[in-house]
Amino acid sequence: MAESAPLPEPDGTDATEAPDEEAFEHEPSEITYSEQFFPARPRALRPRARLRPQGSPTRGEERTGEAEGTNPFYVAWLQRSSMLRDANVIAGQFSGRGSMWQRPFATPDPREAIRTAGVWFTAYPLSLYTKPRTSFLGTLADPDLWEVFERIGIQGVHTGPVKRAGGLAGWEPTPSVDGHFDRVSTEIDNAFGTEEDFRTMCEVAADHGGTIIDDIVPGHTGKGADFRLAEMGVDDYPGIYHMVEIEPDDWGLLPEVRPGRDSANLDAETEEALAGVGYIIGRLQRVIFYDPGVKDTNWSVTAPVVGPDGVERRWVYLHYFKEGQPSINWLDPTFAGMRLVFGDALHSIGDLGSGALRLDANGFLGVEKSAEGPAWSEGHPLSEAANHLIASMVRKVGGFTFQELNLTIDDIRETSQAGADLSYDFVNRPAYHHALACADTEFLRLTLNLSLEHAVPPIGLVHALQNHDELTYELVHFATRHKDDEYTFRGETILGGDLAEAVRADLVEHLTGPAAPYNAIFTTNGIASTTASIIAASLGVTDLEDLDDETAEEVKRAHLLLAKFNAWQPGVFALSGWDLCGMLPLPREEVRHLLAGGDTRWIHRATYDLMGYEPDPDSQVTRRDRMPRGRSLYGPLPQQLEDPTSFASGLREILAVRDASGVATADQVDVPQVGHRGMLVMVHLLVDGEHAGKHQVTVLNFSGEDVLGSVRSEQLPAGGRVTDLADGMDLGTVDELQSFIVTLAPYEGLALRVEPPEDD
Helix, strand or coil: CCCECCCCCCCCCCCCCCCCCCCCCCCCCCCCHHHHCCCCCEHHHCCCCCCCCCCCCCCHHHCCCCCCCCCHHHHHHHHHHCHHHHHHHHHHCCCCCHHHHCCCCCCCCHHHHHHHCCEEEECCCCCECCCCCCCHHHHHCCHHHHHHHHHHCCCEEECCCCEEECEEECCEEECCCCCCCCEEEEEECCCCCCHHHHHHHHHHHHHCCCEEEEEECCCECCECHHHHHHHCCCCCHHHHECEEEECHHHHHHCCCCCCCCCEEECCHHHHHHHHHCCCCCCCCCCCCCCECCCECCCEEEECCEECCCCCEEEEEEECCCCCCCCEECCCCCCCHHHHHHHHHHHHHHHHHCCCEEEEECCCCCCCECCCCCCCECCCCHHHHHHHHHHHHHHHHCCCEEEEECCCCHHHHHHHHCCCCCEEECCCCHHHHHHHHHHCCCHHHHHHHHHHHHCCCCHHHEEEECCCCCCEECCCHHHHCCCCCCEEEECCEEEEHHHHHHHHHHHHHHHHCHHHCCCCEEECCCEEECCHHHHHHHHCCCCCHHHCCHHHHHHHHHHHHHHHHHHHCCCCEEEEEHHHHHCECCCCHHHHHHHHCCCCHHHHHCCEECCCCCCCCCCCCCCCCCCCCECCECCCCHHHHHCCCCCHHHHHHHHHHHHHHHCHHHCEEEECCCCCCCCEEEEEEECCCHHHCCCEEEEEEECCCCCEEEEEECCCCCCCCEEEECCCCCEEEECCCCCEEEEEECCCCEEEEEEECCCCC
């Protein structure tokens, strides 16, 4: 990675000079990320010393005595291993530097984030087939891979979580309970590579005009050293978490912890009892991953734990997600949780070299007791304040952030006003799957227009195909905050809660069960599936063994349609290796041990091979901790790029149109009604470059039949010339009714430019 000389320190202006008497309103600074961004990050931001070497302290001679709180060697080992200690060390390396004041940080700027990296590949460490004798991170640092990405038009790579995750049982590490989204360390997990691999990856990305996007998880950790120290009551470690010490006299209210377990989930009655005596705030607005008898509430209780002071304690702690993911407390007087998160962010941006960070569970950072009903746990002002702090810190050191959390449209608007630069598009993602499954875009048009009405334009969203998670169908906006609002759907007035149920029922009917037994429902959250298997189900394929070459071509055509929907609108476009290779779900018997806990998402996380790497039977690095290899419909990328009819070649053309049109940074101004139920029209006003002030129109056919339809929008200038951006063909003019006619084949999409009349 090329580095510039240190930024100059601020000039010696006398701070005591009196300011101008006239008050004025400060405008956001015009300095851009591009002017101060990677790879020219100033040397002064690089920490002066590394953290401890990878894997230490883990030497056998340091493991003296029993793994318990009364053993000072064990407690000291935990402290040296903790993320809070690392955060304190690395934060001190940034303090007192003039370079920390050289960037604007108050206002999110999605356009500059998009200009930096507008098309992302979202990796998943357990599913990437690696180059022989090369780690996951080393594979993502392969110049040949980045050459392919550059040819396709991919500008950013989101690595997914690569730091150590899981927990500790005594001296021994325990595996992750949620695909490495239960962080326990600042170190890179050596199953995925080394810190040097990470830095090399950032350098190679920069050589190809790319950016690396890393992860921080501001909402929870795993049960690692920090949590074990919190259980023991050591220093300010309990302040990291939402955890409450239960007095021994009240232990009778608590459930017993089964042998071999370190905690037990509270049932609803115990939750209510502990709230009644003033220990916890009780029931929250919803129970994510609800599973009767497994996760009845968001609270769990620890087994008795002895601290260094010899006192035995039991704690009740909050976890929005799984029992092994204790939630961070952002308003503890020690601010220990906040310090932990900031230290991790500084390490990733300032030391490892990433250019952006993903925030997860960041909408759950504020919880408050309510006088009546459930506790206030979503849309809380503290969450907005915490997001503002995190995002501002990242912008201050030269990066940008995006949040990946399923929220109401209102909450996305509130958190994006001063928080993350971008938000994941969970509003329209289930809607476009619904459009494909039902060959009807009515619900998708409803969500697109609703986003515009609520001031959440697509420019601030990450529009994605598949990622590591399920096809989310919670439809939180309709099912929670707006459940009693009225909407028009299928010719009737319907309440939001009923609308959510109707759409979910459609998705379940078309995409799971007898219609598609290869997909699986995941708790109350959604459907475990790949994009290809969603399309297969929409095409009526009930058995993937029957998916022949002709049907695979149909899958590819519909897959490219979904890519057009996500890429030919403002905002970031993201896709995964499962998309690039056209992966199908794994047979359940191949991952039965992973499904035992009820997490069906493992069926859609098959290993994919992006580059056609030759297998290395002697390499342990490429086999360890990897998912079973799945069936690919499209094949490796180099092979695809040799075939002009392949998915990757089609994607390259789509992204070339996106880049040439300027739609990525445009304003969406209309999602009009259509004459055919399978049609979708999105109208955008271009704001960048020579075409600023002109309109771009995306027209898509989500049905399997030919469509002759009219595109009509009050935003279009009468007399304007309509041009196909893919081939330059003239499609006529906009008539006096501000409309024009298009013909679409099944699953076809068009990107059009409307030039205003010459006299305009």
